[in-house]
Amino acid sequence: MDPDREPELGDLIEISRDGYQHWAIYVGNGYVIHLVKDSDTGAKGTVKKEKLKDVVGKDKYQINNHLDKIYVPHPTEDILQKAISYVEEKFPYNMASSNCEHFVTLLRYGKPHSQQVQNAKNLLLAAVVFKILKLATLKKERE
Template sequence: MPLCGNNIKAVCVSNGIRVKAEEQKEFAMAEDKKPNCGDLIEIPRGLYQHWAIYVGDGYVVHLASASEHANAGASSVKSVVHNKATVKREKLEDVVGNDTYYINNHLDEKYEPHPIQDILQDAKILVDKELQYGVTTKNCEHFVTLLRYGQPHSQQVEDAAVYGSLIAGIVVLGYVIFKLATSKDKEKEKNEHGNGK
């Protein structure tokens, strides 16, 4: 059975103190980043976050498209085009590389986490399996939240949709303002030329 450490969050929970998702990130950093079995691991990669689930003894399980591997090259494009990714069990430090990570069980207040043994068993069964992959519907965050909660969920996809809609709205508003301004200028110009004759 994998060895999993205790953390401040567990002490808080055992004493009836609720811990918000954003506080969990702070706890993870304050505790030298020692996750417990079943914890979701968020790894910021610049424009997106990669996600894994901690399975003990320094290992995580994650859905890895070819783009998640260093020096992926042409195989990265191939994996996205073919919509496939492989479930990997790897050392947390190898998956994180030079990046940082956070323990982020962000849906604990919304969904009841599965029992740890079920999470570990399901993760073990999936290792080395090739699964469908989709950036917006079946990504690494969907994969780990399905394991932990039984619900595929991706906050980064939801955030991207909100930001995309906001940007689209701003562009449309800018276009409308531009059109109104230019139509008023044309009308003014037309009136000036029409009155000058």
Template structure:
């Protein structure tokens, strides 16, 4: 009961206790870590092969990650989290039994890790929906393109303005 109370207090929204198969979004400084709840206070997530930990910037530099089963409280630490089944409005979740069986079968395995294509969000969406997705990566790509276009248009506008000033002289 104490563990459940702590979990509820650290949850950002009053979404109740997680149920097996729920996706857990953990808010780290500057990014989110993801895990899948498997029951009895445990989650399965991608951790690092180093002592850096999943919440370390060093984890981004790794090319592999270990599938770990740990207590939600340990993975969350002092950070905040929420239950967020982020694609339920677009995709039908796989049967809970399949999600849990596949997640448990991967515990202890070392998998490729790449911040753009094989990160913790890809891992947990693959388990829940059968397809790897990352809204963080998609958002970054859209933001990067928008910033790139803004930069290009800014340079073109400045060049055009300089050309007009040259013609006036």
């Protein structure tokens, strides 16, 4: 995740927003392709091709091909061809199972993956375990 290098074709771009990360895939000439949740229909998203600088706005971004150590990326030409073929297509959109990060990792690796969702699940699980342990401790103290 070198912050000084320019994106290369097929790179995953992680954009830091308030409270979450938005994801896109770099397709060249300053453009990215990304899945954007439709505001009028909560369960659909549209694939857009837009200038990286417009998608980022005042936020910060980084190149983050975070799963390259786990999965072999598809050939760049295949990634680009598939990404471009999806522009303006509608896709189901669900924060937990089909969000922008799932979309770009599916394009790059052939596997939909969202570390944000995994982190949230882990946090929720830890909170549940903590609550159970706390209740068990309180019950034992009362006995």
